[in-house]
Amino acid sequence: MGNSTSPALKRVEVTQEPVSSDVAPVVDADAALGRPLSLDGLHVAFGERKVLNGLTLDIPARQFVAVVGRSGVGKSTLMRLIVGLDIPGAGEVRIDGVPVNGLQPSVRLLFQDARLLPWQTVLNNVGIARRPGWREASLAALGDVGLVDRQSDWPAVLSGGQRQRVALARVLVSHPSILLLDEPFGALDALTRSDMHALLERLWLQHGFTTLLITHDVSEAVLLADRVVVIRDGQITYDVPITIPRPRRRSDAAIVALQSKILEQV
Amino acid sequence: MKHRWADRLSLERLAPWLVPLGLVVLWEVAARSGWIEQRVLPAPTQVAVAFWDTVSSGMLFHHVGISFQRAVLGLLAGGGLGFVLGVLNGTSRHAELLLDSALQMFRNVPHLAVIPMVILWFGIDETAKVFLVAIGTLFPVYLNTFHGIRTVDHGLIEMARVNGLGPAAVFWRVVLPGAMPSVLVGLRYALGIMWLTLIVAETIAASSGIGYMTMNAREFLQTDVVVLGILVYALLGKAADVVTKSLEHRMLAWHPAYHSARSAGG
Numbered sequence: 018m019g020n021s022t023s024p025a026l027k028r029v030e031v032t033q034e035p036v037s038s039d040v041a042p043v044v045d046a047d048a049a050l051g052r053p054l055s056l057d058g059l060h061v062a063f064g065e066r067k068v069l070n071g072l073t074l075d076i077p078a079r080q081f082v083a084v085v086g087r088s089g090v091g092k093s094t095l096m097r098l099i100v101g102l103d104i105p106g107a108g109e110v111r112i113d114g115v116p117v118n119g120l121q122p123s124v125r126l127l128f129q130d131a132r133l134l135p136w137q138t139v140l141n142n143v144g145i146a147r148r149p150g151w152r153e154a155s156l157a158a159l160g161d162v163g164l165v166d167r168q169s170d171w172p173a174v175l176s177g178g179q180r181q182r183v184a185l186a187r188v189l190v191s192h193p194s195i196l197l198l199d200e201p202f203g204a205l206d207a208l209t210r211s212d213m214h215a216l217l218e219r220l221w222l223q224h225g226f227t228t229l230l231i232t233h234d235v236s237e238a239v240l241l242a243d244r245v246v247v248i249r250d251g252q253i254t255y256d257v258p259i260t261i262p263r264p265r266r267r268s269d270a271a272i273v274a275l276q277s278k279i280l281e282q283v
Numbered sequence: 284m285k286h287r288w289a290d291r292l293s294l295e296r297l298a299p300w301l302v303p304l305g306l307v308v309l310w311e312v313a314a315r316s317g318w319i320e321q322r323v324l325p326a327p328t329q330v331a332v333a334f335w336d337t338v339s340s341g342m343l344f345h346h347v348g349i350s351f352q353r354a355v356l357g358l359l360a361g362g363g364l365g366f367v368l369g370v371l372n373g374t375s376r377h378a379e380l381l382l383d384s385a386l387q388m389f390r391n392v393p394h395l396a397v398i399p400m401v402i403l404w405f406g407i408d409e410t411a412k413v414f415l416v417a418i419g420t421l422f423p424v425y426l427n428t429f430h431g432i433r434t435v436d437h438g439l440i441e442m443a444r445v446n447g448l449g450p451a452a453v454f455w456r457v458v459l460p461g462a463m464p465s466v467l468v469g470l471r472y473a474l475g476i477m478w479l480t481l482i483v484a485e486t487i488a489a490s491s492g493i494g495y496m497t498m499n500a501r502e503f504l505q506t507d508v509v510v511l512g513i514l515v516y517a518l519l520g521k522a523a524d525v526v527t528k529s530l531e532h533r534m535l536a537w538h539p540a541y542h543s544a545r546s547a548g549g
Contacts, residue, residue, distance in 0.1 A: 132442040
């Protein structure tokens with residue numbers, strides 16, 4: 018918990034690799050794909066309203082960062098910039114030191130809603146990009162999220178949690194180096210959300226993608242991330258590493274303490 | 284007493300048919316006894332005889348075949364053009380700007396009002412009928428295709444782009460399937476207008492077809508053939524509706540409203 022006492026409104030440099038002392042991650046062939054991501058002085062304005070105001074953040078490869086902030090502080094805008102759907106008014110997004118220009122094949126975004134094509138089966142949704150060998154890759158990804166037996170179903174018959182798992186499988190198929198998650202569990206019930214947390218953590222440990230999770234749920238952030246940053250007024254105003262060993266328990270005293278500390282900053 | 288329940292069940296199934304059947308019997312009796320004059324309405328049995336006569340002489344199939352051919356050709360030309368224009372204007376703002384207002388102006392001309400013009404242009408040969416059916420079916424297909432494409436969930440398009448689909452793939456896999464329910468609604472409207480247009484066009488200016496057959500019969504006071512023609516039109520309209528419905532079931536099998544089975548199979 019070393020750095021959690023650092024003063025607010027001051028950036029804490031996090032240079033070391035994520036610590037996961039308890040769980041020895043099962044690293045597969047796709048692991049170590051994670052690439053460093055840096056956001057440098059990002060400005061975005063919608064008319065008069067400044068959404069991002071010189072936001073700067075450096076994320077080392079494979080780190081799991083949670084971004085918290087009140088609604089309307091530009092968290093989703095930030096995601097759209099990183100994935101290349103929008104262009105910043107000023108500043109730069111860099112992956113591996115290379116400035117981002119347009120949509121990035123190495124970056125995948127999990128939306129708030131699952132956004133499955135209703136006219137395609139689960140399997141065809143997962144393999145939507147239809148790259149060579151997509152069928153096998155999609156089946157493997159469905160296996161990762163535990164939904165192989167639903168491969169021939171229409172999305173309409175799935176529950177909310179299952180749909181989000183299919184969406185997760187869809188991003189896994191392309192072996193992203195950077196995974197962005199835009200409040201992906203916000204609409205789920207508490208039990209399903211807790212399952213999804215475990216699933217996401219397992220997949221992250223296994224695949225090793227650099228992860229940026231947007232959430233308004235501070236406990237979710239502390240539970241999953243290596244590092245939590247707070248956005249306020251279009252900037253990062255608080256930045257704290259979470260060194261509590263995994264697997265973490267929601268009721269853990271250290272978690273609860275960190276949680277209330279971060280909440281003060283939001 | 285043993286069969287009482289079975290009797291009641293079959294009675295329930297028969298009940299809806301009692302009134303129509305009774306009306307037909309009443310009609311038969313009225314026509315036979317001379318309450319209704321022959322030249323006003325022929326007896327149902329006379330219509331049946333007329334049906335047999337026209338079938339055995341090959342006349343009915345000759346005329347139905349020609350009408351069917353006109354209907355299909357007109358629908359292919361008009362519906363096809365409407366679909367292409369709808370896709371074009373739905374996907375390109377430039378095309379919409381250029382073409383939409385002109386199409387809206389043409390749309391507001393009742394297409395049957397141009398019959399005199401069409402007769403002057405094409406005489407009463409095949410082109411005239413096909414042309415009329417074509418302009419009648421163009422607009423319902425155009426409007427519904429355009430509307431369907433414009434109302435495709437933008438989130439899905441965004442998702443597809445983020446997952447690496449190019450413009451062509453986005454169109455074929457997201458935009459077009461998303462617009463399909465609306466396109467099929469347009470097709471059903473077009474089918475109704477197709478028969479209506481054909482009836483009018485064939486009764487006014489033709490030397491073959493069901494419309495001609497009935498108008499010709501009118502000259503000779505063959506009311507049985509006239510009634511037969513009307514019934515044939517009704518049957519053809521019903522057949523067209525059945526075909527579109529099965530098309531809907533096939534193409535919209537993913538839609539919750541059409542789920543016959545839980546699984547998509549395959």
